[in-house]
Amino acid sequence: GAGVSQSPSNKVTEKGKDVELRCDPISGHTALYWYRQSLGQGLEFLIYFQGNSAPDKSGLPSDRFSAERTGGSVSTLTIQRTQQEDSAVYLCASSFLSGAGGTYEQYFGPGTRLTVT
Amino acid sequence: AQSVTQLDSQVPVFEEAPVELRCNYSSSVSVYLFWYVQYPNQGLQLLLKYLSGSTLVESINGFEAEFNKSQTSFHLRKPSVHISDTAEYFCAVSGFSGGYNKLIFGAGTRLAVHP
Numbered sequence: 333g334a335g336v337s338q339s340p341s342n343k344v345t346e347k348g349k350d351v352e353l354r355c356d357p358i359s360g361h362t363a364l365y366w367y368r369q370s371l372g373q374g375l376e377f378l379i380y381f382q383g384n385s386a387p388d389k390s391g392l393p394s395d396r397f398s399a400e401r402t403g404g405s406v407s408t409l410t411i412q413r414t415q416q417e418d419s420a421v422y423l424c425a426s427s428f429l430s431g432a433g434g435t436y437e438q439y440f441g442p443g444t445r446l447t448v449t
Numbered sequence: 450a451q452s453v454t455q456l457d458s459q460v461p462v463f464e465e466a467p468v469e470l471r472c473n474y475s476s477s478v479s480v481y482l483f484w485y486v487q488y489p490n491q492g493l494q495l496l497l498k499y500l501s502g503s504t505l506v507e508s509i510n511g512f513e514a515e516f517n518k519s520q521t522s523f524h525l526r527k528p529s530v531h532i533s534d535t536a537e538y539f540c541a542v543s544g545f546s547g548g549y550n551k552l553i554f555g556a557g558t559r560l561a562v563h564p
Contacts, residue, residue: 365551375539375554388551423493425552437483438552440493 334358336441338424344447345414353409353444357426364407365427365438366399370420378422381407382429414448421445451476453542455555463563464532470525470558472514472540482523483541483552484514493539499523510534535562 337356345351357364366378377391381401392398396414401407411418425438456471474480484496497508504516514525523540540555 367552367554374556375541375552377551377553380551391551425493437495437498439495440485442492 336424336426336439338422338441338444340444341442342445342447344449347416347448348413350410350412351414351446353411353422353446355407355409355424355426355441357405357407357424358439359405361426361428361439362404363427363429363438364401365425366407366409367423367425368420369423369443373420375423378409411446414446416448419446419448451478451480451542451544451553453540453553453555455538455540455558457558458556459559459561461561461563462530465529467528468526468530468534468560470538470540470560472523472525472555474521474523474540474542476521476542476544478544480542480544482514482516483543484508484512484523484525485539485541485554486536487539487557488536496525496538530560530562532562532564534560536560 336358339354343351362383364381368376368378379392379399380388396412399409421443423443424441427438452475454473462468482499485493486496487493496512497506497514499506499516507513512527514523516523537557537559539557541552543552
């Protein structure tokens with residue numbers, strides 16, 4: 333079946349511009365995650381959505397970062413007033429969590445490489 | 450708080466030699482442990498996982514990892530590596546807190562297999 337897809341695959345933007353990154357999770361997966369992979373910081377958790385619960389935003393680095401998940405499926409990560417330090421690969425993952433809260437493996441998308449010039 | 454330490458940033462090894470990639474974690478709660486692999490210019494793929502049960506887990510391509518609770522380790526091993534195993538390997542941990550979970554990753558180990 334189809335895996336997690338992300339778009340665009342590459343994005344170059346000028347400092348100060350806003351960007352939107354999109355993630356389409358695997359159909360039926362209830363949980364969706366955003367991570368950031370950068371040279372200096374490695375892989376960092378950003379935000380987590382699970383069903384209709386309030387998202388866990390504890391990993392967002394600043395208030396310039398926000399994300400939403402519409403209809404329990406597609407998610408958009410928005411970065412406002414981009415800075416050069418925002419340059420990274422942004423990874424989306426999804427997983428299926430049982431009602432008992434069991435953890436299942438996260439399936440990752442190919443990522444969006446963001447370059448802020 | 451949970452954290453993951455991968456002790457080696459780079460591991461060079463010759464083809465057909467054995468390899469061990471080390472991973473230690475710290476957590477005050479029960480954890481689930483994962484190894485992910487990232488081949489050059491590709492996304493992250495799950496290699497193997499430990500959730501419960503047998504402490505030795507295996508992947509389909511010959512890797513294995515052993516959960517050692519007393520040493521809080523989850524080292525990844527392969528008895529004979531191939532050129533195609535060249536990749537970056539990430540150890541990750543997740544645990545329960547308030548009914549949700551997220552992955553905490555180590556810094557990664559770059560495995561370079563030479564002919």
